[in-house]
Amino acid sequence: MTIAGKSPVVLGVSLALFVAIVSAEWVAPANVVIAYGFVLPILLIAAARSRRLMYLTVVLCILATYIGLLRPTKPGRFVSALINRSMVAGVLIGVAYLAMTREERKAREEAARAELLQANAQLAEIKDALNRAERLAAVGQLVASVAHEVGTPLHSIAWHVQALGEDPAITPEMRKRVEIVDAQINRVVRIIEELLSSTRQRKPQLVPLPVDRLVSPVVALMAPSFAAKGVALQAEPWQGDPLLWGDVEQLQQVLVNLMANALAATSPGGRVIVAVGQRPLTIEEQEARRRTGEPSASAMATVTVSDTGCGMPEEHVSRAFEPFFTTKAIGDGSGLGLFLSRQIIQAHHGALSIESQVGKGTTVVIALPACISEHGATMGSVTAEGARRVG
Numbered sequence: 001m002t003i004a005g006k007s008p009v010v011l012g013v014s015l016a017l018f019v020a021i022v023s024a025e026w027v028a029p030a031n032v033v034i035a036y037g038f039v040l041p042i043l044l045i046a047a048a049r050s051r052r053l054m055y056l057t058v059v060l061c062i063l064a065t066y067i068g069l070l071r072p073t074k075p076g077r078f079v080s081a082l083i084n085r086s087m088v089a090g091v092l093i094g095v096a097y098l099a100m101t102r103e104e105r106k107a108r109e110e111a112a113r114a115e116l117l118q119a120n121a122q123l124a125e126i127k128d129a130l131n132r133a134e135r136l137a138a139v140g141q142l143v144a145s146v147a148h149e150v151g152t153p154l155h156s157i158a159w160h161v162q163a164l165g166e167d168p169a170i171t172p173e174m175r176k177r178v179e180i181v182d183a184q185i186n187r188v189v190r191i192i193e194e195l196l197s198s199t200r201q202r203k204p205q206l207v208p209l210p211v212d213r214l215v216s217p218v219v220a221l222m223a224p225s226f227a228a229k230g231v232a233l234q235a236e237p238w239q240g241d242p243l244l245w246g247d248v249e250q251l252q253q254v255l256v257n258l259m260a261n262a263l264a265a266t267s268p269g270g271r272v273i274v275a276v277g278q279r280p281l282t283i284e285e286q287e288a289r290r291r292t293g294e295p296s297a298s299a300m301a302t303v304t305v306s307d308t309g310c311g312m313p314e315e316h317v318s319r320a321f322e323p324f325f326t327t328k329a330i331g332d333g334s335g336l337g338l339f340l341s342r343q344i345i346q347a348h349h350g351a352l353s354i355e356s357q358v359g360k361g362t363t364v365v366i367a368l369p370a371c372i373s374e375h376g377a378t379m380g381s382v383t384a385e386g387a388r389r390v391g
Helices: 003-027 032-046 051-070 078-165 172-198 211-229 248-265 283-292 314-318 337-347 384-390
Strands: 207-210 232-235 243-246 271-279 300-307 351-357 361-369
Touching (some): 003 032, 032 051, 032 078, 051 078, 078 172, 078 211, 078 248, 207 211, 211 232, 211 243, 211 248, 211 271, 211 300, 248 271, 248 337, 248 361, 314 351, 337 351
Parallel strands (some): 232 271
Antiparallel strands (some): 207 243, 271 300, 300 361, 351 361
């Protein structure tokens, strides 16, 4: 039963105890020990975790504690009774404070556990989506390879069938058979085209996207995995409100993949840093945007994932974006993560680059066109250290 479900029961029992203690106090006002019984309803009310209700309970219990002073007492006993009941009131206040503090701490811990479980569930969903995308890309690569290998002889067969159907010497019976063959060839072509279209990555929906909305959720989702391995995860703060053009779902898929790779490559005690920055467009990028008809951008927003892991040799860096290339053990990776990530970034008219040194770590930089904000600026400034890293 939840705390909310217990509240009516707690209130009922607390009220019954309160009435019973007040009645006992009225019958035997000289017995101050009975007043200590108000501790019980206070402890029960604390379980309801309501400060307002606790304040009301404490006030009522203290007032009830001093009720005994209204009854006649022996001469000279009033001051003694007042002191004793003031001590009871102090005890009640102390118990209420300690009990409420304990319950509020438990509530915070329960909320933190619930958030952690929710974050783990979301991370599992993102990883499942990433695995599905990798498997789909593998099928797409296979279909594309088969289509390429089959396409050339298929076109040659189709041309010969067409030429055979146009031969004036062909009999009606042979023409009918040629038409059947031609129809089946066209059917094979349609099947291949449908398979290719079903395995393509969907076109990103580009909208102005705050970098915080992209980075912060992924950092929060990945934090438990880093903590479990003993790898420090540091998200460098940024200033202003950086915006970029992007599809949040696809870009978070890329960032999850990059951070998962960094975690896998980093030993316990190492560190992974996620930094946001900006840089000007290169001449090649400006020319590419002009050729494709894309609007000009004054800067490129960058998200950098740096680790202190094992690093990669130069020959592995040069092949990192090849499909099915992986240095992981069999069953630990498909070799499509970086390949898919680069395809997504390229669909965003951006760039994905890797720098790595054996024994020193790896740095992966996502560069995407910055979006002009409502205030007319592009990216907010970043820390000097972050600027040096991504520059």
